[in-house]
Amino acid sequence: MMASSQGGLKSRRSTSKYANSPASSTTSCSKYVPEVSVDYLSSPASSAKSKPQHFYSESLPLSSERSKENVTVTVRFRPLREIRKGEEIAWYADGETIVRNEHTSSIAYAYDRVFGPTTTTRHVYDIAAHHVVGGAMEGVNGTIFAYGATSSGKTHTMHGNQRSPGIIPLAVKDIFSIIQKTPSSEFLLRVSYLEIYNEVVNDSLNPAGQNLRIKRNYPLSWRPTRTPRATTVDQQAPLKTDVKTTPPISDKKNPVLHNRS
Numbered sequence: 313m314m315a316s317s318q319g320g321l322k323s324r325r326s327t328s329k330y331a332n333s334p335a336s337s338t339t340s341c342s343k344y345v346p347e348v349s350v351d352y353l354s355s356p357a358s359s360a361k362s363k364p365q366h367f368y369s370e371s372l373p374l375s376s377e378r379s380k381e382n383v384t385v386t387v388r389f390r391p392l393r394e395i396r397k398g399e400e401i402a403w404y405a406d407g408e409t410i411v412r413n414e415h416t417s418s419i420a421y422a423y424d425r426v427f428g429p430t431t432t433t434r435h436v437y438d439i440a441a442h443h444v445v446g447g448a449m450e451g452v453n454g455t456i457f458a459y460g461a462t463s464s465g466k467t468h469t470m471h472g473n474q475r476s477p478g479i480i481p482l483a484v485k486d487i488f489s490i491i492q493k494t495p496s497s498e499f500l501l502r503v504s505y506l507e508i509y510n511e512v513v514n515d516s517l518n519p520a521g522q523n524l525r526i527k528r529n530y531p532l533s534w535r536p537t538r539t540p541r542a543t544t545v546d547q548q549a550p551l552k553t554d555v556k557t558t559p560p561i562s563d564k565k566n567p568v569l570h571n572r573s
């Protein structure tokens with residue numbers, strides 16, 4: 313299953329948040345546009361093991377025109393390859409918002425959006441993710457993450473391949489396209505790629521960055537009065553994938569990764 317959220321303008325050059333297994337990217341503008349971030353989360357859903365093997369659920373944000381909610385959940389069915397092994401369809405997409413049980417039709421669940429097995433990742437992106445990326449470029453925090461049982465299609469959806477790029481490459485393409493169309497602004501892009509597996513955080517881009525410690529980006533003495541700020545994974549060495557379109561912005565709040573030792 314995947315879920316996404318959007319909301320809350322970031323303060324200018326505020327600390328970005330990370331904590332994902334596949335990827336996260338942060339974009340900020342050094343002029344008047346506040347720092348924006350797009351985070352991707354995806355992890356094997358151990359709790360979802362009880363689900364039928366062929367049930368693929370995934371959530372992504374819906375376009376703001378379609379939903380006024382800040383958090384939206386969508387489901388994407390992947391093609392049932394297991395049918396060759398005798399597996400049967402247990403759940404199916406009944407229209408655009410309902411997942412219905414094949415055997416007991418009265419059992420059904422409603423989501424913000426349901427995508428059938430023939431839906432392309434591009435379509436999923438356009439409907440469910442594009443507006444989060446656009447919002448992030450305007451300073452609104454956004455998160456898109458995939459959640460689902462093993463082999464349900466999280467990697468296919470988020471990462472994809474050359475023929476069918478996933479949400480992450482499509483988002484990156486959009487981000488650069490927006491940057492190109494905004495010559496009056498300067499941008500700093502940061503990308504980190506982390507894996508969280510069995511409660512252990514590893515930097516997928518740096519073999520030395522294993523078993524990382526999760527830190528908070530506010531002092532322990534400080535207690536949030538309203539919305540808590542995000543917990544971040546800090547990194548000791550500069551991120552290998554920094555893409556700079558301007559001289560780096562000096563920001564003491566930028567995260568630093570530390571090995572857990």
Ligand SMILES: Nc1ncnc2c1ncn2[C@@H]1O[C@H](COP(=O)(O)OP(=O)(O)OP(=O)(O)O)[C@@H](O)[C@H]1O
Nearest residue numbers: 356389390391460461462463464465466467468469
């Ligand atoms: N929408 C889809 N269309 C076609 N093939 C798909 C689709 N979704 C997933 N697959 C295929 O199903 C298989 C499992 O998908 P994938 O590896 O993305 O699952 P996963 O959820 O990332 O699994 P794991 O949690 O074990 O890493 C892959 O061979 C993938 O190519």
